Amino acid sequence: MTAAGTGNVLASRLIHRAHAEVGWYLYAPACALVEADRARPGTAEHLASLPGITFLSLDLPAALAVAQHATWAQAHAHHAAQPTAERPDGAIIATTVPTRWVGELVRVLDLSP
Template identity: 85%
Template sequence: MTEPMHIVLDETAMAAAGTGNVLASRLIHRAHAEAGWYLYAPACALVEADRTRPGTAEHLAALPGITVIDLDLPAVLAVAQQATWAQAHTQHTAQPTPDRPDGAIIATTTPERWKGEPVRVLDLTP
């Protein structure tokens, strides 16, 4: 049995999914079609993606392979300490949890923004 794959989409990956980015589309397909693939959309990043590309939030929230992560109290506390809500909620979502003991990988089209942060990154730059 293979290890589960947990991936968090940042707002750049979410916006890219709607512009024909093949790598983002493949992630969405795998999360829908293959067991053990989990794709997460933090609510704050979803808002920013929708601001960049209107309609993104509604589209991604309707996809069966994507789990939208609510802004709960621990996430609020993490967001309060960061400059941007989207990045903070994404980073918080990628941290280890009982369901994701190794945390999650952040999928992004701007990997340089995560440099120096304690996260693993999947570059979706075509």
């Protein structure tokens, strides 16, 4: 999420497509939003102002998943990437730190410059 405010072209393209194209969705887990804002203050407000981003609340299933990872952000993102009725194939985690996800059963999109 911090990549969105640093001029990362790939992150900007994802945000644009989620806004402009039918069938494209960009999800922002609340816990990841908090961690991004702590790392780069103002990130949460910036992302909240952008159209096309769906914010995922910390519901009970997500809260139960939090204990399984090193950080709340990673746990919530991992939970959000799992298949659901709305997303039968799950979601892809877009990140500038793909090594964080080595060994996890999630699909990753590397946003590293």
